Amino acid sequence: VVAESERELATALCRKLQPSVFGALAFYCGSPELAEDLTQETMLRVWKHWESVSAMDRPDRWALRVGFNLAKSGWRRRAVERAVAEIRVVPPAGADDPAEALAVRAAVAQLPARQRAAIVVRYFNDLSVADAATVLGCTQGTVKALTHQAVLKLRGLLAVEITANREECLD
Amino acid sequence: LTDLHDLLQRAAPLPPEFDADALVHTLVVRKRRRRGLLALAALTAAATVTIVAVGATHRDTTKRPGIAVAPTSIAPTPTDSTPMVTTPDGNQAVDAMPRLPDTAVHTLALPAWIDRVDTAIDGSTLWALGCSHPANSESGNGDWSCVSSIDVDTGAVRALPSRSTDPVITRVTAGAGGVFVLSNAYDGSPYHVTRLDPTTGAHVWSVPVPGTSVQGDPKARLRFGAGALWFSQGGHPVVEFSPADGAVVASIAVPGYVETIGSVDFAFGANDVWVVGGESGTAVVRIDPATKQAAVVADSGPGFSQSLTADGGLVWTTRHTTHQDLVRIDAADGNRLRSVHLPTYDVAAGDGQTWFLGYQPTDKAQDGANRPGVVGRIDPDSGRVIGIAEVPIGALDDVGLIVHGGKAYVIDTTAHSLAVVDPGA
Numbered sequence: 233v234v235a236e237s238e239r240e241l242a243t244a245l246c247r248k249l250q251p252s253v254f255g256a257l258a259f260y261c262g263s264p265e266l267a268e269d270l271t272q273e274t275m276l277r278v279w280k281h282w283e284s285v286s287a288m289d290r291p292d293r294w295a296l297r298v299g300f301n302l303a304k305s306g307w308r309r310r311a312v313e314r315a316v317a318e319i320r321v322v323p324p325a326g327a328d329d330p331a332e333a334l335a336v337r338a339a340v341a342q343l344p345a346r347q348r349a350a351i352v353v354r355y356f357n358d359l360s361v362a363d364a365a366t367v368l369g370c371t372q373g374t375v376k377a378l379t380h381q382a383v384l385k386l387r388g389l390l391a392v393e394i395t396a397n398r399e400e401c402l403d
Numbered sequence: 404l405t406d407l408h409d410l411l412q413r414a415a416p417l418p419p420e421f422d423a424d425a426l427v428h429t430l431v432v433r434k435r436r437r438r439g440l441l442a443l444a445a446l447t448a449a450a451t452v453t454i455v456a457v458g459a460t461h462r463d464t465t466k467r468p469g470i471a472v473a474p475t476s477i478a479p480t481p482t483d484s485t486p487m488v489t490t491p492d493g494n495q496a497v498d499a500m501p502r503l504p505d506t507a508v509h510t511l512a513l514p515a516w517i518d519r520v521d522t523a524i525d526g527s528t529l530w531a532l533g534c535s536h537p538a539n540s541e542s543g544n545g546d547w548s549c550v551s552s553i554d555v556d557t558g559a560v561r562a563l564p565s566r567s568t569d570p571v572i573t574r575v576t577a578g579a580g581g582v583f584v585l586s587n588a589y590d591g592s593p594y595h596v597t598r599l600d601p602t603t604g605a606h607v608w609s610v611p612v613p614g615t616s617v618q619g620d621p622k623a624r625l626r627f628g629a630g631a632l633w634f635s636q637g638g639h640p641v642v643e644f645s646p647a648d649g650a651v652v653a654s655i656a657v658p659g660y661v662e663t664i665g666s667v668d669f670a671f672g673a674n675d676v677w678v679v680g681g682e683s684g685t686a687v688v689r690i691d692p693a694t695k696q697a698a699v700v701a702d703s704g705p706g707f708s709q710s711l712t713a714d715g716g717l718v719w720t721t722r723h724t725t726h727q728d729l730v731r732i733d734a735a736d737g738n739r740l741r742s743v744h745l746p747t748y749d750v751a752a753g754d755g756q757t758w759f760l761g762y763q764p765t766d767k768a769q770d771g772a773n774r775p776g777v778v779g780r781i782d783p784d785s786g787r788v789i790g791i792a793e794v795p796i797g798a799l800d801d802v803g804l805i806v807h808g809g810k811a812y813v814i815d816t817t818a819h820s821l822a823v824v825d826p827g828a
Contacts, residue, residue, distance in 0.1 A: 243423040255415040264416040271418075275426055336414035356411040383407065394407045 242282050246275045249295045252357050257299050259352045262341040263315035266303075274299040296357060296367045300349055316341045316348075339389040343382050350378035351386070503780060503790035503826060510795070511558035511821045513814070517551055522814055523627070524807045525577035528601070529553040529821070531814065532572055534562035550575050550584060552601070553821060555812060565604025568595050578627030579646040581607060585625040585634070587617035594623060596632065596644055610649035612642060628671030629692045635667045635678050641690065641697065653695045657688050668720075670713035672734050677718050679711045685722050687711070687732060700737035701730070712806075714752035717783050721747045721759075729759055731786060749804040751811070756826070757781040758811040760804040761791075778804065778811050778824050794822040 253274050258267035277298050278285050285291050303312050340348055346368075353364045354375070364379075365372045387394050517533045524530070534549040548566040553559070569586035576583050582599045594617055597609040612634055615623070623636035631652060632644035643652040657678070670677040676690040686702040711720045718732040729747050732738070749760040759779050779791040794813045805812040811824040 239423070243421075246423070246426070247421045250421045251418040254418040255411075258416050259411065259414075267416075268419050272426070272429075275421070276429060279426060279430060333414040333416075336410055337416075340411075340414075351407075352411070355407045356415065358408065386407070390410075392405050394405055394410065 238282060238286065241286065242279055245285070245291060246278055249278065249292055250275060252292065253295050253299050256296060256352045256357050257303060259337065259340050259356060260300065260345075260348055261303055261312045261315050262318065262337065263312075266311055266315050270299055270302050273302050290363070292357075293359070293363055293367050296353060296359075297369070300367065304345075316345075335390065339386055342389060343385060347378045347382035347385070350375055351382040354379050500777075500779065500788055501790045503792045505826065506790075506792045507825045508792050508794060509823050509825075511553075511555075511823065513553065513558075513816075513819045513821055514551075514560055515819050516562075517553075517560070517814075517816055517819065521574050522803050522805055523575055523577040523582075524555070524805050524812070525582075525601075527554055527556050527808075528577070529555050529805065529812065529814070530575045530577050530582055531816075532575055533816075548572060548586070549604075550582065550599075555807075555810075555821070555823065558821070563599060563601070563604040565599055565606065567597055568606075568609050574623070574625040576625050576627040576632070577601070579630070581646060583625060583627060583632055583646070585612075585623060589617060591616050593617065594634070594636075596625060596634065596649060598646065598649065608649040610644070610651075613651060613654070614639060622667060624667040624669060626669040626671075628669060629676050631692065633669050633676060633678075635669070637667050641678060643692075643695075655690060655695050655697050657690075657697045658699055668709070668711040670711040670718060672713040672716070672718065675713070675734060677711055677713055677734075679708045679720050685720070685730075687718065687720055687730075689734075689737070701732050710747075710749045710751075710804075712750050712752040712757070714757060715755060715783055717752075717757075719750045719752060719757060721750055729781075731783075748802065751804045751806040752783070753806040754809055755783070756806055756809065756811070757783045758804060758806050758824075760802060760813060776802070776813070778813055778822075780811075780826060792824055794824065795820065 250271060254264075254267050254271040257270045258264050261267050261270065274295055278291070278295060285294065288294055340351065343351065349368055350364060353359045353367050354361070359367065361372045361375050361379075364375045368375060370378075383394060513531075517531045522529055522531050529552065531551050531553060534551045548570055549563055550572060551560055551562045554561075563582070567584055567586040569588045569592075571589065572584045572586045574585035580601070582601045584597050584599060586595050586597065587593075593611040593613070593615040595609055595611055598607040599605065600607060612623075615636065623634060626633050627646065630646075632646050634642040634644065635657075640654040640656050642654050644650065645652050668679055670679075674691075674693075676692050678688045678690065679686065685708050686699045687708075688697050689700045690697045707723050708720045709723065711718065713719070713734065716734050718734050720730050720732070722728040722730050729750060747759040747761050751758055751760075757780070759781065761777050761779060776794050777791040778794055780789045781787065782789050795815070795818055802816075803814045805814070809825075809827060811826075813822040813824065814820075815822070
């Protein structure tokens with residue numbers, strides 16, 4: 233699929249994209265294992281469509297959109313629903329997962345799917361409202377509304393004062 | 404104040420290392436698989452999956468019921484290899500067969516204590532081994548000394564409030580208004596056949612099976628049919644019991660029958676009792692219930708059979724060697740009409756319908772519950788596979804196929820489920 237000469241470029245891009253795609257999907261799915269599977273599948277798509285991906289200005293947006301679409305399709309959607317339902321109860325903290333991290337993941341999991349996706353691409357992936365709208369396939373107004381609702385809910389769930397100085401009005 | 408971006412960054416799990424080699428490997432494997440699937444699709448388009456009669460050169464017209472025949476190894480015939488899709492292990496690719504139209508599959512959940520497969524159906528009541536009993540509750544397992552009934556219409560399960568005289572029941576069968584169980588103690592004592600009242604579980608009678616001594620893994624079979632109870636453990640006489648009082652009606656020596664390691668099975672035709680079974684035992688034996696005479700009417704050579712069924716003048720059995728075959732026998736003249744290789748584990752027939760239970764050969768390595776399985780329906784006249792329906796099945800030792808009332812039932816004691824396959828839905 234990818235010519236040998238292009239392989240290094242594709243590898244470099246995947247290496248760059250992988251942490252952000254994986255992180256976003258881990259929050260969205262509530263399961264690092266499922267996120268790893270989805271990220272792998274996303275990276276496969278990058279290689280498969282390298283000719284077009286290599287010509288993109290923002291392959292990160294494309295990869296995120298592919299990842300979210302995969303998570304919302306077919307059997308994976310049901311797997312995501314199950315994983316999210318399980319993580320809503322905060323598990324005991326382990327050495328690699330401090331209590332704060334688990335509490336945050338559990339709180340994000342309690343958001344509705346669209347709010348979850350919006351908050352993740354806006355505040356984990358640091359995308360602008362316009363870019364987030366492209367990734368999520370909705371209008372910018374929808375992104376703002378979803379993010380606004382999500383932040384308000386997270387404030388309540390985490391019982392901390394969250395600052396989210398973005399384009400959305402959080403009052 | 405906590406910045407949401409920082410909070411999420413801190414909370415994100417560590418990403419895995421990116422492995423380009425693994426990615427390339429996956430792409431190559433998928434590409435090969437896709438090529439294979441395309442080839443499979445092309446073959447499927449041309450394939451007509453049929454069970455064919457053995458040609459005239461393979462038919463031994465001297466065979467008649469009641470005449471013992473020597474084992475015959477039947478090699479695949481040219482007609483067997485007419486377009487069909489085969490897997491690397493030589494079996495016919497069940498998953499390439501057409502799906503049964505208008506067939507509904509719904510699954511009823513069973514309790515975990517229905518833990519071993521042997522079933523008998525009587526009306527809408529399916530009898531199965533295992534029950535929930537306080538005496539064994541601490542183990543978390545089912546009690547092996549009692550049986551349960553399952554209403555196949557509603558899925559309601561009722562443990563029969565009764566225990567056998569021996570610790571373990573290995574077989575259950577039903578008929579003539581009774582439930583009959585075969586039990587043993589694994590201590591060298593004989594098998595016992597016990598008649599239970601299907602409502603109260605009360606023991607009506609219990610008798611030892613003469614000449615038996617059970618140690619190790621018992622494979623004996625008890626079946627009700629042709630108005631009587633029939634017992635066989637292979638290599639020994641077939642014993643006929645009266646269902647009324649447990650009296651031994653006959654002890655029938657079976658010619659050419661070997662000591663069994665595999666399963667034994669009975670089937671009942673209009674005027675015949677059929678028995679097959681055992682490692683190295685593919686001999687199909689016909690017993691005339693009137694004269695009590697037994698004869699081998701077909702022997703498909705090396706291998707073993709695990710399942711036998713009869714309906715509408717045809718007898719069907721599975722043959723396991725390196726392949727699996729479904730063998731069709733004409734009950735009238737004993738002629739063998741052989742199938743192509745078909746990954747069958749069980750075969751059952753009734754009310755003009757013949758079904759086989761198989762598995763998806765491409766997923767054969769997959770263990771545990773919900774392994775992809777199929778039930779397929781066969782046109783008994785032409786032998787053509789009409790189509791298949793997918794059913795979730797676990798380990799093959801823990802599944803059983805029953806055909807009754809125009810439906811097929813697949814019980815799975817690994818997945819604890821009963822799949823009801825309704826071809827008329």
